[in-house]
Amino acid sequence: MHQVLIAEDESDISELVSFNLQRESIGTMWAKDGVEAVEMAQKELPNLIILDLMLPRRDGFQVFKELRLDARTKDIPVMMLTAKAQLEDVITGLELGADDYLTKPFSPKEMVLRVKALLKRSAPTPTASVITRGKFQLDKNTLTCFVDGRKIDLTPTEFKLLLLLIEREGQPQNRGDILREVWGYRDTTQSRTLDTHMKRLRTKIGNSSSCIVTIRGIGYQFRNIA
Amino acid sequence: MHQVLIAEDESDISELVSFNLQRESIGTMWAKDGVEAVEMAQKELPNLIILDLMLPRRDGFQVFKELRLDARTKDIPVMMLTAKAQLEDVITGLELGADDYLTKPFSPKEMVLRVKALLKRSAPTPTASVITRGKFQLDKNTLTCFVDGRKIDLTPTEFKLLLLLIEREGQPQNRGDILREVWGYRDTTQSRTLDTHMKRLRTKIGNSSSCIVTIRGIGYQFRNIA
DNA sequence: CGTAAACGTGACGATTTTGACACAATCTCA
DNA sequence: TGAGATTGTGTCAAAATCGTCACGTTTACG
Structure with a gap:
């Protein structure tokens, strides 16, 4: 079963995301701020990270950069979340190498489908010989x-x-x-x-x-x- | 060099997309309708297809289904294009298995970055070898x-x-x-x-x-x- | 239909790889 | 210390592997 890390300070959004993913048999874990997000990602090594840009203690861009610098987490796909109509944020995130981008408010169904598309494309190659x-x-x-x-x-x-x-x-x-x-x-x-x-x-x-x-x-x- | 097939009947959009991709050293080819899109995809085997949903002779959804049924083309990532505010189309496309979705009018820069993200993600992941x-x-x-x-x-x-x-x-x-x-x-x-x-x-x-x-x-x- | 390009096929010879063998060196134990 | 067992070493020849070449077949295009 896939595990998705939700880095989002607003609990209602976090719960919405979590609920919809779990309904699709996708496990979730929650980080309330940027520092916790980095720690959790490094410790749990989730299959995908949903990363809000407006996080307390360390913003989403900074979190993203740190994850990409760590050999253990650099290949985890990242979907960024931001407020509506922030095109500059979209561009910055994609330029940094984010794998997808979703603007609030989003359709839960669209979010789930995009997560699935990302998980499917990045399925880890088995390391067995x-x-x-x-x-x-x-x-x-x-x-x-x-x-x-x-x-x-x-x-x-x-x-x-x-x-x-x-x-x-x-x-x-x-x-x-x-x-x-x-x-x-x-x-x-x-x-x-x-x-x-x-x-x-x-x-x-x-x-x-x-x-x-x-x-x-x-x-x-x-x-x-x- | 990557090759992208642009399936789009409006020539100004096609040219805009083509110009911006070529500026990033991404080759492009153009299909003006759904039939041509399928033929060109099967013949040229591009690395990615940008697929407008409103195509003459065969609509985007139908084209997509055909491509997914063909062993040669089923793994080519597809980015769908549609008119603004057609959420149902977004959902349908993603449910069918599209890899990304872009609504017109779109920022050329965002389009380029998303294409790059898709190309990167669908590149064979370095196996754990x-x-x-x-x-x-x-x-x-x-x-x-x-x-x-x-x-x-x-x-x-x-x-x-x-x-x-x-x-x-x-x-x-x-x-x-x-x-x-x-x-x-x-x-x-x-x-x-x-x-x-x-x-x-x-x-x-x-x-x-x-x-x-x-x-x-x-x-x-x-x-x-x- | 004819032609050129691309791919399939069989054969050949050069090179590399492999395992065996005999002798040398090292280790362990009484 | 001496002897036997184990491992290291250099050499040889057989087998395997490889790439090239020329010809055959298929495909695609004008």
């Missing part, structure tokens, strides 16, 4: 690959190639980027290396190679076809 | 190893061996377990393979190999000696 996508299971620690429970012997380069595509499932990867990231190439215009390795990889994974789709003129994409 | 322990930094995705900021060329087997020890920093790993986990051996009693690879690994990492400690009769241990 095993990645599973449909029929594919790869273990980064042992460089082993299983498809439909069957072990596939991949060379290290083949493994890296497949891993890259699988971790970016759904997103087409252009050839140049693949060559750079798997091979470390600087100049990628002339190489046919990728083609050769792709053929080898497809041969090894057999029928399931239909999950690796060529996008002509661009590159390749992994699709989890059931 | 990098492990750092003292002077050592290993990237599981690329099988690269840096010691004191210096790249060390390791074979895949050497990498696996070092990774195992580093991930279990402080805990002595017995020979049999290492042979089983790195080499997949079932019977480990007679092998000198580990010794050979350990010597090679130590040679490559030079002075810092003092971090790999032999525990006679047991195996090896990684100690983070500063």
Whole structure:
């Protein structure tokens, strides 16, 4: 279950937000001022922070800057709240790197949906070494690959190639980027290396190679076809 | 360079958006109606789509649904545009899964900043594939190893061996377990393979190999000696 | 339809990786 | 101290990996 930190001094707003999020099975915690917000964020490491700009003891911008300077909290998405028609605040917040912005008064429904969109986009990547996508299971620690429970012997380069595509499932990867990231190439215009390795990889994974789709003129994409 | 598809029938809005994005080194392409928007998205696979809801030939909602049904385009972030004060449209769009929402008339600066936030958020999050322990930094995705900021060329087997020890920093790993986990051996009693690879690994990492400690009769241990 | 570009494929040779082996060095225990 | 066990070391050859090349096939466009 996701946890959202609500940094807001007005309790009625805080309760409104909290109520609506909890109704969507999103856990909440409350910080009444800027100092408490920083402390709570650093201690609890929530999945998202809703940050009012007008906080006692330390304003929202300052809180935001501090969170971004701390390695533990710098990647937590932040949605800023401010009073209506403060466009300069919106600009400043977004320039600082806030992930979204909501002006009071806001529709609770809109707030919930925006929170969900943020949570969805920033879902933390599991730190485990095993990645599973449909029929594919790869273990980064042992460089082993299983498809439909069957072990596939991949060379290290083949493994890296497949891993890259699988971790970016759904997103087409252009050839140049693949060559750079798997091979470390600087100049990628002339190489046919990728083609050769792709053929080898497809041969090894057999029928399931239909999950690796060529996008002509661009590159390749992994699709989890059931 | 990122590419943004602007699906908008009003040319002055389209030009305003395009101009401001290009000023931020963000490439743009323009679709004047809903059909063209779908075609262009499927063909060009932009990094983000700005989608007006009032499009000729196929409205924005319909376009959005089609894009989400296509494996190639379903993960492209979408920012919806609509006329002022249409809260129902906002809710519908966000419920459908739009990533952001902007109401006309909008500040060009806000639009740019929101586009940037979306592009940043939807960039593949750096996977937790990098492990750092003292002077050592290993990237599981690329099988690269840096010691004191210096790249060390390791074979895949050497990498696996070092990774195992580093991930279990402080805990002595017995020979049999290492042979089983790195080499997949079932019977480990007679092998000198580990010794050979350990010597090679130590040679490559030079002075810092003092971090790999032999525990006679047991195996090896990684100690983070500063 | 024809053509050029992009990608697939098979084959080859160079390079790298790997494990085994024999000898050397070190450690532990009686 | 001596002996046996364990680990370090250098070398060798087989196997694996890799990238290139040329030809084949497919795709997209005029």
